[in-house]
Amino acid sequence: MIRKTHRRGPRHAGARTFAPPLSRVSATLLTLGLVCAGSVQAQSLETQAAAGKAAPTESTVINLINLLVKRGVITQANANDLIREAQEETAQVKAASATRAPAGAAVVNAPTQPGDVAVPYVPQVVRDQIRDQVKQEVVAQAKAENWALPNTFPDWVSRFTLDGDLRVRDEYRLFGARNANNVTNFMAMNQGGGFDVNSNTNSVQAPTLNTTGNRNNLERFRARLGVTAQLSEQLKAGIGLASGNDNGPVSTTATAGGGFSKKNIWLNKAFFSYQPTPWLNVLAGRFDNPFFSSDLLFSNDLEMDGLAARFERTLPSNRDVTLFGTLGLFPIQYTVDNFPSNSVQKVGGDTKWMLGAQFGAKWKIDEHNTVKGAIAYYDFQNLRGTLSSPCALYAGVTSCSTDNEAPTFMQGGNTLLALRNIVQNPNLAPGATPEPQLFGLAYNYRLLDLKGQWDTVVANRLKLRLDGEYVRNLAYNEDKAFSAASLPVNNYDSTSINATRNDYRSGPNGYFAKVTLGEPEPNSKGQWNFSLGYKYLQPDATLDALNDPDFHLGGTNARGYILSAAYAVARDTWLSARYLSAREIYGPPESIDVLQLELNARF
Structure with missing residues (x-):
């Protein structure tokens, strides 16, 4: 029957x-x-x-x-x-x-x-x-579905995996009508052997940032392609290529135009991944950010160089709780081996490092509620600049002893100090000696970071995600900065590169909060999300070289909100719109709004 x-x-x-x-x-x-x-x-x-x-x-x-x-x-x-x-x-x-x-x-x-x-x-x-x-x-x-003939291709082909993504963006950069127009571009000043800050010998305006000229319909794109090879059951190797206007660490976005010229392709990833056990993974080379974090600290495009070990293991006594963590050692900048090149006495120097440690847990409370949280400590070592020994540039010396302490990349916001102790030419009148100056960081950065995330369901059908992060620079000390041989400088004083103690404003704190309604990462047709976030980042809360390049056009000393929406038009293909409105925390007026309209695809 x-x-x-x-x-x-x-x-x-x-x-x-x-x-x-x-x-x-x-x-x-x-x-x-x-x-x-x-x-x-x-x-x-x-x-x-x-x-x-x-x-x-x-x-x-x-x-x-x-x-x-x-x-x-x-x-x-x-x-x-x-x-x-x-x-x-x-x-x-x-x-x-x-x-x-x-x-x-x-x-x-x-x-x-x-x-x-x-x-x-x-x-x-x-x-x-x-x-x-x-x-x-x-x-x-x-x-x-290609499973009828399993031996059609050689065995080595099955050991390779391709992945990538493509994004086309229309971007608008809108500046406030009351913005100051003389915000110093310290990154530009550090290029070309320094900028002469002596107004008696140099009448050229110091490099400044664009804070007044709107940019409409800035067509941009991002293309990334990677291949991963399964070398053995435990060992993988991966290589990734990416677009980008330059070799800066925080963005792989390229700008269209340039007379239809071909665009640059960079080596974006090169790594080994060794997994001796199911819960432990060791990475070496250049790889994706291994930490649970937001773009408050690290840009979404940031790849890290170095060595990292990640673990993730479910508790045997409670299968709903998973512990995870990451330990990492990352070289940021090496000093030049042969420095100064025109001297028989070499300076040498210390490598700039980032040491990172993070521990956290993920708890699936029930079918509709999951929480995830972590505490991290990031120690940026040897980043703080120091004043050089007396440097007689007028006598033909081409560099000073601490020139190699100048950062290789900055976005703006961190407090800086002059690196060169330039000796006056005795054959010239006082104040008549050119002073081509370089700038380095005034603080070390030892960051305590707290990150949390809660996924739940609203009305028994709509996904809701709450994100929050707080960071504090434990190495921030104004007294120590002003007691150094070289006084700190920043953009608070708009009339002079050097700020007095009364004019100086900075801070070590930053935080970020975000609410997302809908699918956090739309990947099937019809999925969508809507989010609202607020970001607050004081000038020396974190390293300005590594965080989001879009909010306030990169760096620190910024506060404001982020409004975004996304809709999947096909599998792993979605349209999105973001509006980022930010302004300065301290210093002259610098309001910057950014609108981004995008088509994204992932494969």
């Missing part, structure tokens, strides 16, 4: 509701299972009928064949032939049974309740046709 089980729920009056639709192959396999089960039952009934115990039911076979027609397994013409054949065979079985069975014998395993169907016999031709149909459809599906 085969029992048809009906789904409970709304349905049209007088109509039977079957299980949810399956693929054609799956539906055929399901029908085959039902028919085979019915065939076994039919054979049993046929044997019993031959022994005089029961007579088959003709209408059951007819109903089954009609169902096969409805499902598209056989045609109506074939069904008519099968029904005629089934009727003839049923009549023969009944006749044979009548000569052996006593009058009034009951049918064995007859239907006992609504929904039960007794299948006494399925002709062999039906079984053969269903088998051939299933075989054809399964083979077609296997070829379409």
